[in-house]
Amino acid sequence: MKYVSTRGDAPTLGFADVLLAGLATDGGLYVPASWPVLSPETIRGFAGRPYADVAYEVLKPFVGDEIAPTALRAMIHEAYATFRHPAVAPLVQIDDRHFVLELFHGPTLAFKDVAMQLLSRLMDHVLRERSRRATIVGATSGDTGGAAIAAFGGSERCDVFILFPKDRVSPVQQRQMTTFGSASVHPIAVEGTFDDCQAIVKAMFNDASFRAETALSGVNSINWARIMAQIVYYFTSAATLGAPDRPVSFTVPTGNFGDVFAGYAAKRMGLPIERLIIATNENDILERTMRTGRYEMNGVQATMSPSMDIEISSNFERLLFEAGGRDADNVVRMMQTLQQSRAFTVPPEAIEMIRAEFDAGRTDEAATADVIRRTLESTSYLLDPHTAVGVGVAEARLGLEPMITLGTAHPAKFPASVEKACGIHPPLPTNHTDLMERPEQFETVANDVAHVQDFIRSRSRAVRLGAAA
Numbered sequence: 001m002k003y004v005s006t007r008g009d010a011p012t013l014g015f016a017d018v019l020l021a022g023l024a025t026d027g028g029l030y031v032p033a034s035w036p037v038l039s040p041e042t043i044r045g046f047a048g049r050p051y052a053d054v055a056y057e058v059l060k061p062f063v064g065d066e067i068a069p070t071a072l073r074a075m076i077h078e079a080y081a082t083f084r085h086p087a088v089a090p091l092v093q094i095d096d097r098h099f100v101l102e103l104f105h106g107p108t109l110a111f112k113d114v115a116m117q118l119l120s121r122l123m124d125h126v127l128r129e130r131s132r133r134a135t136i137v138g139a140t141s142g143d144t145g146g147a148a149i150a151a152f153g154g155s156e157r158c159d160v161f162i163l164f165p166k167d168r169v170s171p172v173q174q175r176q177m178t179t180f181g182s183a184s185v186h187p188i189a190v191e192g193t194f195d196d197c198q199a200i201v202k203a204m205f206n207d208a209s210f211r212a213e214t215a216l217s218g219v220n221s222i223n224w225a226r227i228m229a230q231i232v233y234y235f236t237s238a239a240t241l242g243a244p245d246r247p248v249s250f251t252v253p254t255g256n257f258g259d260v261f262a263g264y265a266a267k268r269m270g271l272p273i274e275r276l277i278i279a280t281n282e283n284d285i286l287e288r289t290m291r292t293g294r295y296e297m298n299g300v301q302a303t304m305s306p307s308m309d310i311e312i313s314s315n316f317e318r319l320l321f322e323a324g325g326r327d328a329d330n331v332v333r334m335m336q337t338l339q340q341s342r343a344f345t346v347p348p349e350a351i352e353m354i355r356a357e358f359d360a361g362r363t364d365e366a367a368t369a370d371v372i373r374r375t376l377e378s379t380s381y382l383l384d385p386h387t388a389v390g391v392g393v394a395e396a397r398l399g400l401e402p403m404i405t406l407g408t409a410h411p412a413k414f415p416a417s418v419e420k421a422c423g424i425h426p427p428l429p430t431n432h433t434d435l436m437e438r439p440e441q442f443e444t445v446a447n448d449v450a451h452v453q454d455f456i457r458s459r460s461r462a463v464r465l466g467a468a469a
């Protein structure tokens with residue numbers, strides 16, 4: 001499998017290079033040159049099989065022959081052995097035809113673990129084969145950071161630098177990043193929003209000499225391997241409910257558009273998805289874009305679902321590329337216009353295609369709290385605020401087919417908001433109970449690329465010892 005950039009001016013790469021590259025050198029995002037398709041028989045055969053076995057079948061065509069099958073299989077099995085639930089991503093029924101897909105049974109209690117546990121193993125494998133080190137950078141609105149630190153914290157070959165927006169993540173999310181206690185882990189509080197953190201990360205990737213000097217790699221969903229690993233649970237959950245013979249719909253709490261793009265990828269691979277629904281909180285730029293055809297920034301507000309407080313939704317670029325017939329020049333124009341004027345218009349044919357593939361809705365703060373309270377009353381099931389945004393959007397769109405809302409985080413990551421909504425203070429699972437007592441360690445930096453680069457240069461082993469290991 002080869003990969004091409006959405007901006008059309010970066011080299012075409014194989015899987016291992018895409019894995020290490022993160023962002024393409026032209027500032028674009030890598031996508032597969034073509035979509036592999038799984039037959040209905042293959043999809044039917046996924047029902048009842050262990051998660052790791054299905055993951056191997058789904059991921060194999062994307063990896064190609066760049067990683068030996070036995071090694072790939074072993075890494076997948078190891079990654080999902082870290083999950084507390086034997087099914088890895090179980091379905092829970094909350095209404096007649098409505099299910100929550102629990103994606104939060106990994107080490108940091110959010111769906112990011114599903115991809116990150118595999119990503120760290122894949123990267124270590126490729127770095128070991130190439131005798132290389134890497135400097136990993138990531139921007140987080142709360143969950144990606146903790147998941148990356150848990151997955152890469154023990155790596156011999158990687159140092160991890162995670163930028164998070166100061167005072168805009170929950171205390172549990174912050175402590176998952178700041179109490180890890182390893183010399184190779186560097187949480188950085190940035191005086192700004194998640195979008196500022198993400199802009200700094202992208203600027204560092206676009207600085208060719210810094211990128212080379214630090215052997216920079218990325219773990220955000222700009223990295224194709226993140227999306228790839230997230231495709232798997234669309235297949236496992238749909239097959240459990242009868243796919244391909246019974247189509248299902250998905251509602252996806254959305255911020256950076258990675259998770260819902262993984263659903264789109266599953267559909268391109270042959271999974272019959274009736275409707276794919278984008279759910280936003282009050283930071284509703286994607287819902288507005290769907291309605292108006294204009295992507296228009298108007299400032300990020302802090303909500304009780306902080307991980308979705310995002311306005312520059314990186315993976316929407318991948319969808320624009322697909323919807324515009326893979327016209328990279330058009331993507332470049334839209335991204336330049338966005339940078340200059342904080343808005344762009346999606347071409348009419350592209351928005352038409354997007355509307356044919358996706359639906360969208362928003363759940364405001366009051367409605368999110370109401371969903372948490374009502375769901376607890378009707379089913380004794382406790383939702384986290386991000387999942388509640390999804391459930392709120394899904395409830396208004398239930399049809400005859402099963403609806404799966406992605407359960408993206410454990411409620412205990414957001415105890416204050418959950419308690420305010422329904423009076424219950426969700427306890428952390430027992431293996432996390434000392435989290436709030438451990439000492440914190442992090443750096444606070446200005447919202448400035450040069451400051452962050454100086455900090456990384458001073459701490460990265462790839463800089464100090466060289467990228468060759």
Ligand SMILES: Cc1ncc(COP(=O)(O)O)c(C=O)c1O
Binds near residue numbers: 110143254255307
């Ligand atoms: C708990 C949670 N839910 C939903 C999302 C949205 O996912 P995505 O950014 O892939 O759209 C995120 C992070 O972005 C998250 O951390």
Ligand SMILES: N[C@@H](CCOP(=O)(O)O)C(=O)O
Binds near residue numbers: 143144145219
């Ligand atoms: N919600 C995310 C934001 C970053 O998203 P990513 O999927 O691109 O890593 C977070 O929790 O950090």
